[in-house]
Amino acid sequence: MHKVSIVTISFNQAEYLQEAIESVLQQDYPDIEYIVVDPGSRDGSREIIERYRSRISRIVYEPDLGPADGLNHGFRYATGTVYAYLNADDLLLPGAVSSAAGMLENSDLAVVYGDGYFIDGDDKVLRRCFSSNFSARRYALGAAMIMQQSSFWRADWHRKVGGFKLENRTCWDGEFFFQVALAGGKFRHVPQYWSCFRIHGDSITGSGRVTAEYNAYQRKMFAPHLERHGRLLPLHRAAARLMKHVENPRILACKLAERVFGAPSLPKPRLS
Numbered sequence: 001m002h003k004v005s006i007v008t009i010s011f012n013q014a015e016y017l018q019e020a021i022e023s024v025l026q027q028d029y030p031d032i033e034y035i036v037v038d039p040g041s042r043d044g045s046r047e048i049i050e051r052y053r054s055r056i057s058r059i060v061y062e063p064d065l066g067p068a069d070g071l072n073h074g075f076r077y078a079t080g081t082v083y084a085y086l087n088a089d090d091l092l093l094p095g096a097v098s099s100a101a102g103m104l105e106n107s108d109l110a111v112v113y114g115d116g117y118f119i120d121g122d123d124k125v126l127r128r129c130f131s132s133n134f135s136a137r138r139y140a141l142g143a144a145m146i147m148q149q150s151s152f153w154r155a156d157w158h159r160k161v162g163g164f165k166l167e168n169r170t171c172w173d174g175e176f177f178f179q180v181a182l183a184g185g186k187f188r189h190v191p192q193y194w195s196c197f198r199i200h201g202d203s204i205t206g207s208g209r210v211t212a213e214y215n216a217y218q219r220k221m222f223a224p225h226l227e228r229h230g231r232l233l234p235l236h237r238a239a240a241r242l243m244k245h246v247e248n249p250r251i252l253a254c255k256l257a258e259r260v261f262g263a264p265s266l267p268k269p270r271l272s
Contacts, residue, residue: 002101004152005033005080009070013088014044015121016198020088021052029097033057037074039064045088068164068172075163084152089198091119092149093266096194100152103190110185111177113151114194117266121200125263129197130251131189132244136181139174140222143240146187148173149195157185170214175221191250196266 006024010017024034036049037060049059058077064070071085082104086092093116103112113134118126131147138144151173161179164172181187229236245252 002082003031003033003080004082004097004101005078007035007071007074007085008088009067010038010045010088012041012043016089017045017048020086023091025055027097033080035074035077037070039070065166066169068168069166072163081155082152083155083158090149091196093194099192109188110157110180111153111187112190113146114190114192116147116150116193116195119196119198127263128254133189134187136178138240139178140225141237141240143244146177149197170210170217
């Protein structure tokens, strides 16, 4: 059985932090190492963390250079064979760790990942979030997506590619998966709902404050891998995006169901 090391990075997200912590601690998997990193919150987050000290494997109060650096700090203390991370405003769904660890048991997969839900600041489901089949080529063409909150990967692959890039302040998870794929790692998408990604005014996605930086970094990251497409690049992009939808009709069916019946509701985690 794998030991699963989960890192939560926390910085001034006290409003949602307790739910995030509880969503990890309430998992039914028996061997979870939980590491919480806080570089200097001043909104009451550390008081929340301290209430859970006896149930958290390690608390890291170290200054860092941003989220990627904070995650690297946390994983530096990890002793598990499988890694995952959860932001302080997101949630794991019940059974997620057991399902992911089971998929990685006795396999040569580097990364397994599932689907999930977008939720708002009040835990209301906005819509489903679907991951897709992943490869370096598809990702560079804008036709692949992994829901980070629903992703789990082997520790040896984390060390092989050197963890997260400090200079990447917007899509460090996507670059990490891209590097694993380029190095030959195998990926598997599991069509199960494993997490919730919270969209709110103070989140990176919700605020939109780093959109330009994100797009610039993506262009820089993919440029060497797209040059060979030359003038056919728009055609290859369109073909890859079409294939993404054709090979997974479940996504279309679920989106149509949401239009008719609305988004599902989720039970809130019990708070200690």
